[in-house]
Amino acid sequence: MESKNIILKYLFTIFGHLLFWVVVYYFYSYFLGYGSTNTAYVNQFSGFLMPVTILISYFLIYYLIPNYLLTKKYAYFILYGVYTFIISLYIIILSILYGLLYSEGYKEVETVPLTKSLPFIILGVYFVVLIIVSFSLIMYNYKSIVSNENLNNKILQTKLQIKNQELRFLKMQIHPHFLFNSLNTIYGFALNKKDEAPEMILKLSNLLDYILYQIEKPHVLLIDEINHLLDYVALEKMRFNDTLEVKTTIEVANKTIKIAPMLLIPFVENAFKHGDIINGKLNVSIYIKTEDDTLIFEIENTSIEENKSKKGIGLENIAKRLDMLYSNFYSLETSQIATIFKVKLIINNLKK
Known part of the structure; x- marks a missing residue:
């Protein structure tokens, strides 16, 4: 049952990622082709931006952020962040050039296929990456809060168990010598055949009943x-x-x-x-x-x-x-x- 839940969880996660990237693809198509009637060209070109966007996003949220930002290695995070920006900019430009080259056959006569210039296309890619990173940081923060709450709850439960054990120990310290004293007195009364012995036994019985059944409340x-x-x-x-x-x-x-x-x-x-x-x-x-x-x-x-x-x-x-x-x-x-x-x-x- 547990393994089935884990599989369903992973399938749900994969489905969520696929759905998100489909939305990003349509965003690129809308963003780059707004005002253009050459949808085939725009869709073909948008496809070339998807791999680089996915690569940069996953590199940031699954490697750079958890290994350097969340572990408070800020100097390394800034250094590798600069490297990532330079390399990603180079890859984005290459993707754009290849996109323009391979989409050439989809151009229509006397139409402008793309309504955004090169700087706007690059900004569009980084805008998507920024949204993904921001959402990822929100999720990391949420998971951290939940994890801390769970940890605090476990600590509180442990403290409560220790407290209950200590409390039980302190309550148990009350009884022994009184019981022994009372039993010794009853023994003495019984030996001397005193009339108080039955009454003393009855009261001791009441005390024991109270101790056994009420003390745990x-x-x-x-x-x-x-x-x-x-x-x-x-x-x-x-x-x-x-x-x-x-x-x-x-x-x-x-x-x-x-x-x-x-x-x-x-x-x-x-x-x-x-x-x-x-x-x-x-x-x-x-x-x-x-x-x-x-x-x-x-x-x-x-x-x-x-x-x-x-x-x-x-x-x-x-x-x-x-x-x-x-x-x-x-x-x-x-x-x-x-x-x-x-x-x-x-x-x-x-x-x-």
Whole structure:
């Protein structure tokens, strides 16, 4: 099928060239014989101009222009262009002389067969060549633009694939140690036959379901992400027992707002993993609010100031993901005030 298309393409190109040169031939006949009634002589003479016109045109558009002009070898192009002009002028004059000689038998008595003088005939040939070269340069420029666009599209596709792979890698960094911790806690609960074990298994099942089926989506409903986050907090409460105090404030007016999946949990996970128990408690405060298409997320946790450099899975990785997903539409601030470590995230222009 592909070879058939290539053959059809070449046949179409050949047909187009033949059609064009037929038009050029009739142009010569009209141009040279305008006002003359001796059409046989004019047609015979025009035939002698065709080979030289074709030769010069194809030499310019298939050799001189692509090898020197388009490759920016301007000095060589000018030099060989001058040579081409001198040689082509000589060949055109010879063609005209042979045309006049071999068309002599077609002259009619008391008629002027040609209405153009020698300089006009030469200018006519170069006029046709100029049109062909101009059209060729336009086509080269068009092909160059198309080629550059295709190349840019391939580069963008490659960048997008790399971005998606990196994004998937960053998302995968979120799960492992939390899952292991939760499974270890459930194992401990099961050994001690605690009543919380079945509930913990159910919530972990919900989390795994969300992770497996939602994380591949580009966007999920914010309310689903919050419910996922609350299940995670509930699991951590069971794991920490009486040493964890979590306060959550949710003010989401618009239920249709969407965000990237697993975007908020890393901050919460960081707070639990790297927060410090002070006076027998790890205090965590979570605040989520929406205003039109803007999300405001704040989280605070107790932290000893000397430990504030610890990043766990890394605010740096989280910032990379935000850069990929929301570029210039977000702000991320962290601060340590006394024994409180605070993160504030604002995302604008969220999908609905």
